Amino acid sequence: MIEDAINRNCIPPGGIFVEASSGNTGLGIAMLAKQYGYRSKIFVSNSCSQEKISILEEAGAEIEICDNSNGLGDFQSTQFKAQSYAAMQPNAYFTNQYYNTQNIRAHYKTTGPEIWKQTGGHITHFLCGVGTGGTISGVGRYLKEQQQNIKIWGVEPTGSILQHYLKERSIPAQIAPFESIEGIGRNFVPGSFDPTPVDHIFQVSQDDTKAIATAYRNETGILCGFSSAAVLACLHQYAADMHLKPTDTLVLFFPDHGSRYISKLYSENTKSVAHA
Ligand SMILES: Cc1ncc(COP(=O)(O)O)c(C=O)c1O
Structure with missing residues (x-):
């Protein structure tokens, strides 16, 4: 997304890249x-973990904390504020991850080939969380071009709407707030979600995700990120439905690690509710 904006001269030298994230x-x-x-x-949303905000600041980003509790269309939301800020600053460019086809393309060009190469072409199933949809759409498209039979499976929190959208190609008549898992789950269909390569989307609860993250840490000493734990919870909950064979190569996609969620995932019992 960054290279595309620079190559197309969408941002002047020294300008500001803007994103809601x-x-x-x-x-x-x-x-x-x-x-x-x-x-x-x-x-960033006020539900974002403090660890992530600190890392962003260390990386040199200017941060503005927003309130997504009334949805991403609300004037206080990250998406609305990022978009309006970029519209008003002549030297700013909104990368717009939810509606930027370069999001899918980046995963098609890099993540997909990396997974294909690392599995020596033996991958049979790919399982990842779905937020903007960029990962599953780009990786899925690339992998299916290599081998049409590879199963592409997504994971989202219970109550998110992409499972319904994938099956019905419509949004549900009623969308209720749901318990969020940071990074995944939506109450709208992002433009960067291409359902074409996706075979199925599973849903897991926030509680099960937290429980599996803790169990995994206790057994392995590995701290996994929130959406990574959702993928583990999915495997745990739906293994019987997946009909996996001993010869299958299932790739579980872990976008980040748990050190960014110590305060939210590993030592806090409060629930967070997503409206977006
Ligand atoms: C931690 C985490 N998990 C999952 C996702 C979802 O990936 P995607 O937006 O490609 O669907 C993101 C997106 O940024 C993320 O930050």
Whole structure:
């Protein structure tokens, strides 16, 4: 997304890359902006973990904390504020991860080939969390081009709408707030979600995700990120439905690690509710 904006002269030298992010895409943008000689301004939700905000600041991003409790269309939301800030600043460019086809393309060009190569072409199933949809759409498209039979499976929190959208190609008549898992789960269909390569989307609860994260840490000493734990919870809950064979190669996609969620995932019992 950054390279595309620079190549198309969408941002003047030294300009500001702007994004609404739960932290991780924002961090990628902050790092690349710095490396290419630009500034970055990231609008994060007040539900974002303090660890992620600190890392963003260390990477040089300017941060603005927003309130997504009334949805991403609300004027106080990250998405709304990022978009309006970029519209009013002539030297700013909104990377717009939810509606930028370069999001899918980046995963098609890099993440997909990396997974194909690392599994020696033996991958049979790919399981990842779905937020903007960029990962599953880009990786899924690439993998299916290599081998049409690879199963592409997504995971989202219970109550998110992409499972319904994948099956019905419509949004549910009623969308209730749901318990969030940071990075995944939506109450709208992002433009960067291409359902074409996706075979199924599973849903897991916030409680099960937290429980599995803790169990995994206790057994392995590995702290996994929130959406990574959702993928583990999915495998745990739906293993019987997956009909996996001993010869299958299932890739579980872990976008980040648990050190960014110590305060939220590993030592806090409060629930967070997503409206967006
Ligand atoms: C921690 C984490 N998990 C999952 C996702 C979802 O990935 P995608 O937006 O490609 O669907 C993100 C997105 O930034 C993320 O930060």
